[in-house]
Amino acid sequence: MFNPFFKNYGPISILEIIKILNIKVDKLNSNQEITDIKDLYTANTSDITFFHSKKYKEIAKDTKASFCITTETLKDDLPKNCKPLIVENVLVSVSNLTSKFYPESINDDFDETVISISETEFKDKVKFGKNVLIGDNVSLGSNCYIGHNSIIEKNVNIGNNCSIGSNTIIRNTIIKKNVRILDGCVIGKHGFGFFPVKNKNLRYPHIGIVIIEDNCEIGCGATIDRGSMSNTIIGKNTYLDNQIHIAHNVKIGENSIIAGQVGIAGSSVIGNNVKIGGQAGISGHLKIGNNVEIGGGSGVIKSIPDNTKVMGYPAKNIKEFLRENK
Amino acid sequence: MFNPFFKNYGPISILEIIKILNIKVDKLNSNQEITDIKDLYTANTSDITFFHSKKYKEIAKDTKASFCITTETLKDDLPKNCKPLIVENVLVSVSNLTSKFYPESINDDFDETVISISETEFKDKVKFGKNVLIGDNVSLGSNCYIGHNSIIEKNVNIGNNCSIGSNTIIRNTIIKKNVRILDGCVIGKHGFGFFPVKNKNLRYPHIGIVIIEDNCEIGCGATIDRGSMSNTIIGKNTYLDNQIHIAHNVKIGENSIIAGQVGIAGSSVIGNNVKIGGQAGISGHLKIGNNVEIGGGSGVIKSIPDNTKVMGYPAKNIKEFLRENK
Amino acid sequence: MFNPFFKNYGPISILEIIKILNIKVDKLNSNQEITDIKDLYTANTSDITFFHSKKYKEIAKDTKASFCITTETLKDDLPKNCKPLIVENVLVSVSNLTSKFYPESINDDFDETVISISETEFKDKVKFGKNVLIGDNVSLGSNCYIGHNSIIEKNVNIGNNCSIGSNTIIRNTIIKKNVRILDGCVIGKHGFGFFPVKNKNLRYPHIGIVIIEDNCEIGCGATIDRGSMSNTIIGKNTYLDNQIHIAHNVKIGENSIIAGQVGIAGSSVIGNNVKIGGQAGISGHLKIGNNVEIGGGSGVIKSIPDNTKVMGYPAKNIKEFLRENK
Numbered sequence: 006m007f008n009p010f011f012k013n014y015g016p017i018s019i020l021e022i023i024k025i026l027n028i029k030v031d032k033l034n035s036n037q038e039i040t041d042i043k044d045l046y047t048a049n050t051s052d053i054t055f056f057h058s059k060k061y062k063e064i065a066k067d068t069k070a071s072f073c074i075t076t077e078t079l080k081d082d083l084p085k086n087c088k089p090l091i092v093e094n095v096l097v098s099v100s101n102l103t104s105k106f107y108p109e110s111i112n113d114d115f116d117e118t119v120i121s122i123s124e125t126e127f128k129d130k131v132k133f134g135k136n137v138l139i140g141d142n143v144s145l146g147s148n149c150y151i152g153h154n155s156i157i158e159k160n161v162n163i164g165n166n167c168s169i170g171s172n173t174i175i176r177n178t179i180i181k182k183n184v185r186i187l188d189g190c191v192i193g194k195h196g197f198g199f200f201p202v203k204n205k206n207l208r209y210p211h212i213g214i215v216i217i218e219d220n221c222e223i224g225c226g227a228t229i230d231r232g233s234m235s236n237t238i239i240g241k242n243t244y245l246d247n248q249i250h251i252a253h254n255v256k257i258g259e260n261s262i263i264a265g266q267v268g269i270a271g272s273s274v275i276g277n278n279v280k281i282g283g284q285a286g287i288s289g290h291l292k293i294g295n296n297v298e299i300g301g302g303s304g305v306i307k308s309i310p311d312n313t314k315v316m317g318y319p320a321k322n323i324k325e326f327l328r329e330n331k
Numbered sequence: 332m333f334n335p336f337f338k339n340y341g342p343i344s345i346l347e348i349i350k351i352l353n354i355k356v357d358k359l360n361s362n363q364e365i366t367d368i369k370d371l372y373t374a375n376t377s378d379i380t381f382f383h384s385k386k387y388k389e390i391a392k393d394t395k396a397s398f399c400i401t402t403e404t405l406k407d408d409l410p411k412n413c414k415p416l417i418v419e420n421v422l423v424s425v426s427n428l429t430s431k432f433y434p435e436s437i438n439d440d441f442d443e444t445v446i447s448i449s450e451t452e453f454k455d456k457v458k459f460g461k462n463v464l465i466g467d468n469v470s471l472g473s474n475c476y477i478g479h480n481s482i483i484e485k486n487v488n489i490g491n492n493c494s495i496g497s498n499t500i501i502r503n504t505i506i507k508k509n510v511r512i513l514d515g516c517v518i519g520k521h522g523f524g525f526f527p528v529k530n531k532n533l534r535y536p537h538i539g540i541v542i543i544e545d546n547c548e549i550g551c552g553a554t555i556d557r558g559s560m561s562n563t564i565i566g567k568n569t570y571l572d573n574q575i576h577i578a579h580n581v582k583i584g585e586n587s588i589i590a591g592q593v594g595i596a597g598s599s600v601i602g603n604n605v606k607i608g609g610q611a612g613i614s615g616h617l618k619i620g621n622n623v624e625i626g627g628g629s630g631v632i633k634s635i636p637d638n639t640k641v642m643g644y645p646a647k648n649i650k651e652f653l654r655e656n657k
Numbered sequence: 658m659f660n661p662f663f664k665n666y667g668p669i670s671i672l673e674i675i676k677i678l679n680i681k682v683d684k685l686n687s688n689q690e691i692t693d694i695k696d697l698y699t700a701n702t703s704d705i706t707f708f709h710s711k712k713y714k715e716i717a718k719d720t721k722a723s724f725c726i727t728t729e730t731l732k733d734d735l736p737k738n739c740k741p742l743i744v745e746n747v748l749v750s751v752s753n754l755t756s757k758f759y760p761e762s763i764n765d766d767f768d769e770t771v772i773s774i775s776e777t778e779f780k781d782k783v784k785f786g787k788n789v790l791i792g793d794n795v796s797l798g799s800n801c802y803i804g805h806n807s808i809i810e811k812n813v814n815i816g817n818n819c820s821i822g823s824n825t826i827i828r829n830t831i832i833k834k835n836v837r838i839l840d841g842c843v844i845g846k847h848g849f850g851f852f853p854v855k856n857k858n859l860r861y862p863h864i865g866i867v868i869i870e871d872n873c874e875i876g877c878g879a880t881i882d883r884g885s886m887s888n889t890i891i892g893k894n895t896y897l898d899n900q901i902h903i904a905h906n907v908k909i910g911e912n913s914i915i916a917g918q919v920g921i922a923g924s925s926v927i928g929n930n931v932k933i934g935g936q937a938g939i940s941g942h943l944k945i946g947n948n949v950e951i952g953g954g955s956g957v958i959k960s961i962p963d964n965t966k967v968m969g970y971p972a973k974n975i976k977e978f979l980r981e982n983k
């Protein structure tokens with residue numbers, strides 16, 4: 006995962022990790038330094054990984070990680086090079102440990118680092134409105150516009166020829182070239198991710214960012230959450246209408262068109278040249294193929310193959326929907 | 332109804348009330364002073380109440396109020412101690428009279444009392460961003476954060492360890508401990524309540540407030556309206572995702588989880604441990620039991636008993652929904 | 658179309674227009690000056706018009722325009738007085754030419770003309786909050802309120818007795834008398850209108866405005882886009898709840914009531930005394946008659962005649978819907 010923003014405070018020694026996880030482990034050969042926490046596929050020998058569902062059995066078999074947070078029932082699918090660390094709840098443990106590697110990813114309070122844009126190097130470079138604030142670690146391209154009361158919080162890169170509207174708030178986001186973001190958007194905040202715990206839910210860290218590719222347009226009042234363990238991505242030349250909600254880890258392809266008030270739940274992947282009508286909703290963890298058309302108001306609860314037109318709730322082939330509803 | 336915010340300008344004498352209602356009443360023994368206007372159940376002998384629908388017949392029989400705004404056809408269900416005041420439209424009359432007891436509840440223009448937080452006692456107590464405004468009758472707990480451009484308008488109590496995002500506006504609201512409210516929310520404005528009148532609708536007063544209990548999280552862009560004759564309540568440890576609309580008088584229980592773009596219409600009551608999927612809508616005046624799960628995109632138009640999973644539009648048992656839509 | 662805001666930079670000579678359209682035309686009698694670009698019905702002899710679909714054949718026959726942007730297959734339906742200009746894509750060409758007549762209609766970057774209201778003539782005329790900004794060509798009636806951080810951008814007329822909330826942004830809009838617009842709205846930005854082009858969509862100009870008639874109320878977080886070739890209109894005494902999206906060219910009649918989170922897609926026309934329940938969606942280019950009631954959550958994909966109650970997705974007669982879903 007490409008993430009230039011959240012500083013990795015590792016390495017953390019494996020003995021320290023075991024302490025953080027509050028478990029007991031025997032037969033530990035050495036106090037190895039662990040560099041990072043990564044998924045089964047991308048982890049390297051210096052990393053720790055996690056394995057929480059049978060779904061990932063095939064990938065688990067080939068992981069290169071030296072350690073893996075997992076359960077008693079899953080541990081036997083790990084290769085010999087990877088020592089299982091048995092915990093009660095894998096994802097809660099992963100969340101705890103991730104917070105240690107990336108402590109800055111768990112704070113989504115307002116950004117205290119911001120200063121007025123007129124006190125920054127950008128004051129002669131971009132056109133800006135009244136009361137514009139700029140946080141730490143921000144870069145702005147040439148020929149950009151930033152509207153009144155907008156807040157470019159910490160960890161934002163904006164490319165050339167971009168126009169940000171008024172009353173918009175952005176953090177932890179990379180915006181490429183020729184992008185327009187209209188008024189009243191909130192981009193890059195943590196997603197709706199937590200472990201339900203009675204009386205006090207446990208939030209998990211969001212170490213992903215938002216990436217908005219060239220030539221996109223984001224309508225008024227959009228909320229685009231940053232990813233948890235991967236990035237939220239809006240592909241090149243994709244246009245979003247007003248009041249759209251894009252949840253964490255969503256990836257949208259290129260040249261797609263998404264009408265007003267659409268919501269896309271966490272981790273769904275949308276293809277290229279996709280058209281989504283107004284108020285449609287897409288459940289989490291789905292794959293919507295290329296050239297798919299989803300009728301307005303649809304509720305999509307299954308993945309959709311390429312080149313398909315669907316409509317309805319639950320969404321089905323549009324011809325079938327229209328025939329049944331003549 | 333607990334409401335520390337709207338000042339009661341009573342008592343108002345019964346003769347004055349009769350004038351306000353523009354009716355004629357004979358056989359009035361004395362010019363009693365009336366303390367307040369309350370519902371049939373909570374009204375006391377010094378109060379006036381109202382009775383506008385047969386539904387409340389059983390409660391009407393036992394009201395302790397000395398006077399009741401009602402109609403010719405309903406009046407006979409009132410007890411002897413309660414004198415009926417016959418009007419054409421009960422709710423319009425109640426609205427008129429309530430405005431006299433609580434004149435401050437009908438003004439939702441911007442709050443002219445606000446001043447910069449740096450001119451208040453809070454400037455050394457909480458962490459705050461640029462351009463934060465504080466209205467009359469505000470209290471803030473310790474260890475709180477208030478983001479840029481946010482406006483804590485009049486009549487707001489915020490407990491300890493709360494984090495308010497940027498561009499958020501709050502009035503007439505009690506926020507308990509450890510609550511996070513993200514960016515761009517509007518909380519405590521009047522609800523969508525009025526009597527349709529040709530060419531000039533008649534707004535009714537909203538004398539309720541919003542109460543957000545401990546450990547809640549409210550996502551970006553939420554709108555939570557205050558109650559009209561009762562309070563709008565978000566129970567302990569309930570989490571709301573982005574772009575959610577909660578209408579007046581809604582009560583949500585504890586430990587509930589409500590995903591993005593959900594809307595809950597006026598006066599519905601949601602139980603504890605309820606899960607509501609994205610974009611679901613719940614009609615007004617319904618009762619959703621404890622441990623209910625409502626699938627994303629559902630349209631709920633009937634009350635739902637405890638421990639039930641529903642989905643669809645209209646929402647039905649989820650197994651039935653999935654079977655019918657295989 | 659009534660539009661006092663976007664300056665017409667015409668006339669443009671027909672030879673210049675032919676150059677702009679990048680086409681070849683023979684037998685041109687003279688280099689006529691063209692005053693404006695208008696639809697087939699309203700165009701006059703000094704105007705150019707366009708004809709892109711057989712649907713408009715009957716109107717095309719009687720157009721008074723001297724020139725018409727059209728296609729080889731449609732041109733024969735034009736009258737003799739109207740010379741066809743054959744292009745590949747009529748709407749793209751119209752868009753190009755409209756941008757030349759109305760260059761100011763294509764820029765929706767933040768308004769650089771604004772200044773603090775306290776530097777304007779309005780400072781003694783209206784009540785205003787902190788950080789209120791006023792753009793060029795704004796007029797404000799008496800007894801108005803404008804809330805904190807709100808931006809009345811260029812080209813806005815507001816009548817008497819209006820109340821604008823906080824954090825609201827308005828441009829290119831006429832607001833008549835006694836209108837209340839609550840917090841966090843964005844009104845008058847361009848609609849979601851463009852020609853999809855691989856890698857770089859082509860936006861078309863929005864030369865329409867928004868008109869909000871007397872006694873309306875617009876809830877928190879509304880987005881109301883201005884029209885493209887006509888105006889977006891909210892009729893007298895129509896009330897909109899929170900988080901509503903009204904797309905370009907929509908016209909809503911008088912005394913209508915629209916509940917939370919409703920979306921109305923482009924160019925639909927809604928009658929008088931219409932009631933629309935929460936989260937309902939109305940597709941584009943439909944006609945919803947007078948006295949229509951649309952149940953909450955409905956998805957309307959066909960026009961609806963007067964005096965009809967509908968519900969469902971797709972919306973059908975409400976009795977049928979309820980019978981089928983008992």
